[in-house]
Amino acid sequence: xxxxxxxxxxxxxxxxxxxxxxxxxxxxxxxxxxxxxxxxxxxxxxxxxxxxxxxxxxxxxxxxxxxxxxxxxxxxxxxxxxx
Numbered sequence: 040x041x042x043x044x045x046x047x048x049x050x051x052x053x054x055x056x057x058x059x060x061x062x063x064x065x066x067x068x069x070x071x072x073x074x075x076x077x078x079x080x081x082x083x084x085x086x087x088x089x090x091x092x093x094x095x096x097x098x099x100x101x102x103x104x105x106x107x108x109x110x111x112x113x114x115x116x117x118x119x120x121x122x
Contacts, residue, residue, distance in 0.1 A: 045063075045066070064090070067089050068089045071089035071096070074088070075096075075105070076103075082097055
């Protein structure tokens with residue numbers, strides 16, 4: 040696993056009332072949600088990036104204004120179990 044280090048101003052941590060660990064978790068979740076929303080990560084991959092179970096990730100999407108499931112009418116027709 041790769042580790043990425045990020046500098047965050049102390050003022051930002053104070054304004055958000057987060058510890059450095061809490062800020063790391065918040066940034067991972069926000070990044071995972073955005074990458075999922077853009078279609079660049081599956082929900083499973085995004086959940087792994089966020090460090091939480093997939094079911095928890097999916098349930099928290101609404102907090103970010105992101106739809107849990109996105110399926111087009113064409114995709115629905117192609118999936119007999121969903122039709």
